[in-house]
Amino acid sequence: MIRRIWWVLLGGGIVTLGLVNLTLHLVPLTYDVTASVVLLPPITSVEANGNPFLDLGGLDVVAGVLATAITDSESTENVAPAGSGASYTVQKDASVSGSVLQVAVTDTSPDAAFSTLDAVLTLAKDRLEELQVSVSAPAEDHVQLMVITNNVIAEPNTSSLIRTLIIVLAAGLAATVALAVAVYYPLRRRDSLSDETIDAPVGAERVPADLDESAEPAGPPASTETGDTATRVPVRR
Structure with a gap:
């Protein structure tokens, strides 16, 4: 990501220098x-x-x-x-x-x-x-x-030429910084989403509690009585 930002800054700097050079030729002394x-x-x-x-x-x-x-x-x-x-x-x-x-x-x-x-x-x-x-x-x-x-x-x-050069230079630098910021935040968000996807277990599925035999029963087992004999039947919840 940083490399891409540097490329944006480098490109903006080159364009700004080109505009400054063009100003020197178009604005007469x-x-x-x-x-x-x-x-x-x-x-x-x-x-x-x-x-x-x-x-x-x-x-x-x-x-x-x-x-x-x-x-x-x-x-x-x-x-x-x-x-x-x-x-x-x-x-x-x-x-x-x-x-x-x-x-x-x-x-x-x-x-x-x-x-x-x-x-x-x-x-x-x-x-x-x-x-x-x-x-x-x-x-x-x-x-x-x-x-x-x-x-x-x-x-x-040179007053008129200097004023024009300052305006062109300031506008070029401002546009370069604005473009770099506009590129930086989408790249940062994309990289964050990519990191979250990599950290999550691949193929992991959540097993419902009522199908997990190793899960502890949530309450006391229900009982049924027939005569003097009581049989405890586990109740699944």
């Missing part, structure tokens, strides 16, 4: 790349020979509007269509005080990640210009967008 952009005030709001970085106050609202404008469903579908494996986010950089946005892109290869990042940055510049033109803002009062960090190395992202 993704790559992340990020960039940071800052919104600069209009030229007219900066003093002559002034530094625009010293006058970034009040642009947080513009940064929030821009982030919302380039992450709507239409923009997302144009830059990272469904099924392409690409995705991106644009949000305010909480580590920096001011109108700084962080763009994060995930794609299926380093080249694809950089291509998607370029598309998002281009969209951000074009959309910022469109928003200001739509409100008839003078060209000299337009807020400008400037890329301040642009990573040149795409970092591999």
Whole structure:
């Protein structure tokens, strides 16, 4: 019985390893790349020979509007269509005080990640210009967008792959243990029944007490009397 259980465990382990290997081929490794952009005030709001970085106050609202404008469903579908494996986010950089946005892109290869990042940055510049033109803002009062960090190395992202591997491995091991338990108990019951059959005497028959001459009479013998002579007749019960 133990040997059969070990075969079940071995088979389940082999199947689980096969599923893990299949997962490694089916679930693609993704790559992340990020960039940071800052919104600069209009030229007219900066003093002559002034530094625009010293006058970034009040642009947080513009940064929030821009982030919302380039992450709507239409923009997302144009830059990272469904099924392409690409995705991106644009949000305010909480580590920096001011109108700084962080763009994060995930794609299926380093080249694809950089291509998607370029598309998002281009969209951000074009959309910022469109928003200001739509409100008839003078060209000299337009807020400008400037890329301040642009990573040149795409970092591999294994989180999705690791989560999938953990799920597959846990499911395979659980199924293997459940199958082993399902096989163990029927085999154990069958072996127990076999042991009881072997211990019982073969061909033994029970002889009724009334046919067993060696059995002691259950009660005192009955007697019959004829005249002065009494004859004891054993009574079978």
